[in-house]
Amino acid sequence: MRDAFFRNKKNNPFQEICLNNFSHGGLPVGSLYPNSYYCGMSNLGFQSICRLIGEMKSITLERYFLESEKNKRLLSYENGIDLGRLKIFLASVSFEEDVLLMLGMLKRAGIERDRRKRVFPIIIAGGAFVTIAPQVFKNIADVIYTGYLGSHQKKKFSNILQKDFQEKSTLLKEFSKIKGAYVPDYNTVNTINYPESAEFEESVYIAEETQFSNMLLLEIGRGCPFSCCFCSLGHIYKKVLWRDEEEIIKICRKAHRTSKERLNNIGLIAPVPNFHPQIKSILKTLSSIGFKVSLSSLRVGNTDKEFFEIFKKCGQRTFTIAPEVPGEDEREAIGKRLKTEHIYECLTNAFSAGFREVKMYFLIGIKGMDNKNDVLELKRFLNAIPVHMKIKLSFNPFVPKPGTPFEMKEMMNKTKLKKLMNLIKKEISSFKTVSMKFGSLKSFELQYKIAHADENTIFNLHFS
Ligand code: SF4
Secondary structure (H helix, E strand, C coil): CCCCCCECCCCCCCCEEECCCCCCCCEEEEEECCCCHHHHCCCHHHHHHHHHHHCCCCEEEEEECHHHEECCEEECCCCCCEHHHCCEEEEECCCHHHHHHHHHHHHHCCCCCCHHHCCCCEEEEECHHHHHCHHHHCCCCCEEECECCCHHHHHHHHHHHCCCCCCHHHHHHHHCCCCCEECCCCCCCCCCECCCCCCCCECCEEECCCCCCCEEEEECEECCCCCCCCCCHHHHCCCCEECCHHHHHHHHHHHHHHCCCCCCEEEEECCCHHHCCCHHHHHHHHHHHCCEEEECCCCCCCCCHHHHHHHHHCCCCEEEEEEECCCHHHHHHCCCCCCHHHHHHHHHHHHHCCCCEEEEEEEECECCECCHHHHHHHHHHHHCCCCCCEEEEEEEECCCCCCCCCCCCCCCCHHHHHHHHHHHHHHHCCCCCEEEEECCHHHHHHHHHHHCCCCCHHHHCCCC
16 A cells, blocks of 8 residues: 555656645646656756746646656646646756657647747746757747746746736736746847845655655755866856755754654755755754755765765765766866866775765766777776775766857767777776766767757757
C-alpha cells in the first residue's frame, strides 16, 4: 500500500504532496513543463511557476508534462483539462531540447506553433534556456520572460492574469510593461530581470518520482562570482545573492512539522552552494534536526576537512566537483581558475573525512581536452590523485552557450568527438577504480543547433 503521506489526484499517476493550499475553482491557467514529470518536478523554476499560479485566488492551476498525453490530447494532472482549450499557459523551458519537446506537445494538442497565426492559447515562456536564447522563442511564445521573477513582477503577472482577458491585445500590452517580459508584438527591448534584493524559491511539492525523491529543494544562493567562459550562469547572473541562514532553517523546520516528520531530505541549491558564507553552520543545524542534506555540485575551494566532516554527517557518501579539463593552464584559459593542487587538496580533505567516492565532470572538444596530449594529461591528472577513491568521470561535449565569451566558438564535429571519446576510453580503462560516462553526441549536437537557431530555423529542427 502506498504511503498515506502522499496523495495523487484523479489525473495524476504520481505520488506527491503539495505544501500549500492552492485555490480551486476559477479560470484554468496552465503550467507546462515540456519534459517528463520526473524532470519537471525536480525543477525549482517550474515549481515556482506552479506556486505563482496556484496561489492566485480566482485561478486554478493545471499542470502538463510529456506524460499528459491521453487519447491524442494533452490533459492536465489536476482536472483533466485539455491544453488546447486553455486561454493561457506558462511554459518553463530549462534546456535546449525542451524547445523541440514543447513544439511537439503543441502539435499534439492541436495548438498552432507559430504565434503569428495563433489567437489562443497565449503562451508565456520563461526559464533558464529562454533567458539565454530568447530569439529562439520570438515566433513561438507571445510573452518571452527572461531572468528571475521577483515579487514585484509576480504581483504584476498575478494582477494581469486575474483580469478578464477576452482581449488578447490588451493583455499583451500589459505584459509588455513588466521588466524582463519581451512581447514581440509590443516591445523590442529585452531586459533580463535580475532582482537586486534576495528573493529565493523552495519546493511547493514534495514528490516521489523525481531526481530528488521526497526531498525539499531550497534555493540558498543565486549568481556565480566565477564567470567561467563556457558557462551561462556566471555571465547572466553576475551578482551573487545568498539566502539568509535563519530563513533557511525556519523553512526547513516548518516543512519538517508540516510533513509530520516524514520529510527527511533537503536539497540546497545554488550555482556554488559551498560558497554560502554560513554553509557549515547551516549543514550542522539541518543535520542536528535529523535531515539528510544534499548539495548541488561543489566548486573546489571552501572545501576544507571540517566542511567534509560536516557534510558527511548530513548523510552523504559521495560528492561532485568539476575540474572540466585536466591541465591547469588550459583550465585557466577557459576561465575555470582552479589550481590542480587545490583539486587534490579538496580530494584529500574529503578522504580524511571518510569519503571514498567522487564524481568529476569533464568537458571534451574544448581547449584542454581536444587532442591526444590532453588525454595523456588526464591520465597524469588521475595518476597523481593523492588518495585512493572510487572515481566516476562524466564527459560531456562542449556546447558554446549564447551569452558567454565562448558563444561564437565552433562545436567540435561528431567524428572528431567520437575519436576523442574512444581515445579516452582506451587510455583510462586501465584505471581500476575509475568509471566513465559519456554524454550523447547526437543530443549535444542538437543542443548546439537549438541554442544557435533563430525564430525561423527553430521550426526546421527535429529529433532524428
Ligand atoms: S562553471 Fe560553476 S563556477 Fe564556473 S561560472 Fe558556472 S557555476 Fe560558476
